[in-house]
Amino acid sequence: MTVSVPTILAVLALALALLPALLALANLLALRKAPKAPAPDGLVSILIPARNEAGNIGPTLAAALASTGVPVEVIVADDHSTDGTAAIVAEVAARDGRLRLIPVPPLPPGWTGKIHACHVLSQAATGRHLLFIDADVRLAPHGAASMAAAAEAAGAALISGVPRQVTGSLGERLTVPMINLMLLGYLPIPLMRTLRDPALGAACGQLVLVEAQGYRRVGGHGAIRASLHDGVHLPRIFRRAGLTTDLVAGSGLATCRMYTNFRESWAGFSKNAHEGMATPRALPVWTLLLGGGHVLPLLLVLAALLGAGSLPLALAAFALSLFTRAAITLSTREDPWTIPLHPLTVALALTLQWNALLRPAQAGVATWKGRTYPAA
Structure with missing residues (x-):
C-alpha cells in the first residue's frame, strides 16, 4: 500500500508536536514556584541598568523599594541617558536612602552596553545576593525575598525566572510568547x-x-563582556565552574512589558538572534523542530480539508501544538488571546531568525539603545 506524502508529513508533524508537549508537561510539573518562606539572612542588591528609561524607571523603582521579607539596596546605573532617567532616579534617591544612582563610565572596547552596566553595578553592590532586573521589570513585593529563598533551597549560585509578560499590541502578542515556548517546550528542566x-x-x-x-x-559579567544575550551565556559560565543554576516560575515574582509595538519587538529579538537560533548549524534544526511541530500541522489541516492527506492525523498534530501553547500560556499567566495566533507566532519567529542569519554582510550589525554591535 502506498502512503501519500501528506500522510507522511502528518505523521512527522504529530511526532514533532509531541516532543514539546511532553517536555512542557515535565517542565511545568518540575518548575518549582519560588517559595514565599523567609529569605536567608543578608542584603539583596537590586541592580538596574538604565539607558533612556524615563518612561519606565519610576514604577520600577517604586516596586523594587516596596520589597518585603528581605533587606534591599537598589542601585541604578545610568548608562549615558539623554532623557530624564537620571533626574527621576535622583529625585527618588533623595527621599529613600536605600536607593543609589551611579554613572556608567564610557563603554570600553569589546563590551556591550547592558553587560558593561551590569558589571559596573556589581562592583558597587554590597549584598549577599545580586538581583539583576531590567528597567521595565516590576518586582512583586515578595519577589526579591522569594528569589533569594529559592536560590538557598536549590543550593544555586544563579537562579532565574521569566516575569509575567505583559503584551498590549498585536506585534507584541505575535513575538513575545516565544520566550516561554522555547524555555518550557524545548529545555529539559529536570535534566538541567x-x-x-x-x-x-x-x-x-x-x-x-x-x-x-x-x-x-566566575568573573561575572566581565566574563561575557561581548555578549548581547546574558540569558544564554551567564548561566553557562557558572555551570562551567561547577556551580548550580536553576529556574523558577517567575510569573508571580515580577511583570515585564518588553516592547510596545511590532517594530520594537522585531529589533529587540533580532539583536541577539546570532547568539540564539540564528547560526548556520542551529537554525535548520530549529526550523524543522518549530516549523514541523507548530506551523506544518495547520498547513496539513488546510490541505486535508481540500482533499489531500489524513485529516485526523493533521488535526491531532494541530490540536497537540495548540494544547502545548495553551498549557504554557495559562501557566505563565500570559494573554490567552495569543493562543490562536500560535502558528503565526512561530512562523514569524523563524522568519526573524532567518532574516538575521541571511541579511547582507553590510547589514550584519545589531543596533540597540543607540549603539551598534557586530551581529555575529
Missing part, C-alpha cells in the same frame, strides 16, 4: 537540574539573581 552540562544552562536576562561570591568567582 541533574547534569552540570553548560549547554543546559538557561536564564531570562530580565530577572536573574546570583550569589555574590560565586558571581565574582
